[in-house]
Each structure stands twice: as C-alpha cells, then as structure tokens.
Amino acid sequence: MKVGIVGKGGVGKTTTSALIARVLADRGKRVVAVDTDSNPNLGMSLGLSFDEIEAIPQLPRALIVGAKGDLTAEDVIDEYGRTTPFGVTLISAIKVNEAGAGCTCGGHASVRSFLGDVLEEQADVTLVDMEAGLEHLSRSGGTLAYADILVVIMEPSRKSIITAARTIALAEELGIPRTVGVGNKARLPDDAEFFEKVCAEYGVPLAGVIPYDTAVVDADRAGGSLDSGSGDAVRRAVEGVVDFLDRTVVTAAS
Ligand SMILES: Nc1ncnc2c1ncn2[C@@H]1O[C@H](COP(=O)(O)OP(=O)(O)OP(=O)(O)O)[C@@H](O)[C@H]1O
Numbered sequence: 001m002k003v004g005i006v007g008k009g010g011v012g013k014t015t016t017s018a019l020i021a022r023v024l025a026d027r028g029k030r031v032v033a034v035d036t037d038s039n040p041n042l043g044m045s046l047g048l049s050f051d052e053i054e055a056i057p058q059l060p061r062a063l064i065v066g067a068k069g070d071l072t073a074e075d076v077i078d079e080y081g082r083t084t085p086f087g088v089t090l091i092s093a094i095k096v097n098e099a100g101a102g103c104t105c106g107g108h109a110s111v112r113s114f115l116g117d118v119l120e121e122q123a124d125v126t127l128v129d130m131e132a133g134l135e136h137l138s139r140s141g142g143t144l145a146y147a148d149i150l151v152v153i154m155e156p157s158r159k160s161i162i163t164a165a166r167t168i169a170l171a172e173e174l175g176i177p178r179t180v181g182v183g184n185k186a187r188l189p190d191d192a193e194f195f196e197k198v199c200a201e202y203g204v205p206l207a208g209v210i211p212y213d214t215a216v217v218d219a220d221r222a223g224g225s226l227d228s229g230s231g232d233a234v235r236r237a238v239e240g241v242v243d244f245l246d247r248t249v250v251t252a253a254s
Pocket residue numbers: 007008009010011012013014015016037041130131132184185186210211212213214216217220234
C-alpha cells in the first residue's frame with residue numbers, strides 16, 4: 001500500500017503520518033515513511049532526536065528508481081532509510097540544505113520514481129508525508145502519481161475541507177485511485193458533526209475523526225513522539241483510520 005498524506009498547512013499531516021505509521025508498525029507491517037517537506041519534521045514525530053534527524057542522508061535529486069535506473073527502491077531503502085524507535089524506516093527526501101540552490105522539483109521527481117518502483121522485500125506500506133498545499137499534484141508529473149490512496153488531513157475549518165475537495169479533483173486527473181479525508185483536532189462537541197456535514201457537502205469521503213488532545217501538543221513541545229499510554233482516544237481514532245484505509249485499498253484493488 002502506498003499512502004500519501006496531504007492537506008492544508010498546519011492541519012496535522014506530520015503528526016498523523018507518524019501516528020498511522022506507528023499503528024501499522026505495531027501491527028507487524030514493515031513501514032517506510034518518506035518526509036517530502038522541505039522543512040522536515042517527521043523524524044521528530046517518529047521519535048528521533050534533532051541530531052539524529054540532521055544526520056539522515058538526503059535522497060539525491062532527479063534519481064531514476066527501478067531495475068534500469070540509478071537504484072532500485074530496495075537499494076534506496078538500504079542506502080537512505082534510517083530506522084526509528086518504533087520500527088518505522090524513515091527516508092528524508094527534500095530537505096533544503098543550501099539557500100538559493102533552486103527549486104526542489106528534482107527531489108519530488110525522485111520520490112515519484114521511488115513510488116513507481118516495486119517494493120517486495122523491505123516494505124508493506126510506504127507512507128509519504130507531504131508539504132502543505134496542492135503544488136505536489138502538479139510538479140514533476142505529480143509527486144504522488146503512483147500512490148494507491150491519498151489521505152487529506154483536515155481541521156474543523158471549511159477551508160481545510162475545501163482543500164480536500166480540490167485535492168480529490170486533481171488526484172483523479174493524476175489517476176490516483178482513491179482520496180479520503182481525515183478530520184483532525186476535533187475539539188468542540190459538534191466538530192465531528194461539522195466534518196460529516198461539510199465533507200458530505202463537498203463530496204469528501206470521511207475516513208475518521210481524530211480528537212484534539214493536549215498530549216499531542218505536549219509531545220510536540222517536548223520534541224518527541226506521542227508516548228504510548230497518553231493519547232488513548234487519539235490512538236483509537238487512528239486505529240479506525242488505518243482499518244478504513246485497509247478496507248478502501250482492498251476494495252479499490254478488487
Ligand atoms: N490531534 C491533535 N491534537 C492537538 N494538537 C494537534 C493534533 N494534531 C496536530 N496537532 C498540533 O498541530 C500542530 C501542527 O501539526 P503538524 O506539524 O503535524 O501539521 P502539518 O500539517 O504537518 O504542518 P505543515 O503544514 O507545517 O507540514 C502541531 O503543533 C501539533 O502538535
């Protein structure tokens with residue numbers, strides 16, 4: 001399964017990517033998480049220290065991945081993947097290391113090519129944490145063109161749900177089989193109802209709603225991952241989202 005995590009700025013893409021990756025790893029899946037943000041933060045949410053994150057080698061730009069390319073996807077994981085505390089393998093793809101060095105399209109092309117190759121040995125699930133906005137659906141032929149499913153993270157705001165609706169239209173053009181929304185940071189009593197109502201209005205299938213939880217905020221401030229034991233409601237909600245994704249990808253494939 002190849003999953004792209006997308007959405008408007010600050011809605012919780014990186015946090016949710018880490019939580020989904022961890023649930024999958026706890027279920028015995030081999031998970032490769034790819035950070036495609038030019039300002040990468042996924043490593044921290046997966047439990048790495050700042051120094052460990054800074055030491056991760058960057059995926060080269062404009063890499064052609066595949067049996068006839070520069071490296072196979074398996075080689076990419078061997079050379080550029082780093083294991084994180086919960087067993088998820090992290091690849092850092094787009095970090096900007098030098099000011100004024102030009103656009104990151106070459107990095108996006110590498111990720112696109114990596115997703116297009118077949119991974120049999122090292123991963124059951126490849127999960128890509130995307131930077132905010134919609135440009136990734138346009139640049140380099142669509143970074144996530146080979147994803148099986150896009151998950152648009154939303155917060156309880158109409159703008160973030162409209163972003164999901166726009167994502168669905170562009171993803172269909174790219175040929176991505178399925179796009180679903182996940183409501184995050186549900187805090188007010190009627191937030192779940194808000195997600196259901198407004199998602200129905202814009203035709204966004206809702207895969208689940210994750211509550212707002214101060215444990216997430218505390219983990220973020222401490223610079224680490226969400227501890228097990230805290231954030232139980234969040235964990236249950238993320239388990240539900242993972243079940244929904246499993247069902248959806250199986251249905252789309254059959
Ligand atoms: N369920 C939640 N409950 C409370 N706070 C949350 C929740 N999910 C995310 N947050 C907080 O929201 C903020 C943004 O989260 P995160 O960095 O995951 O968003 P993002 O969509 O990846 O942002 P960006 O667009 O910059 O990549 C962080 O401070 C995070 O702790």
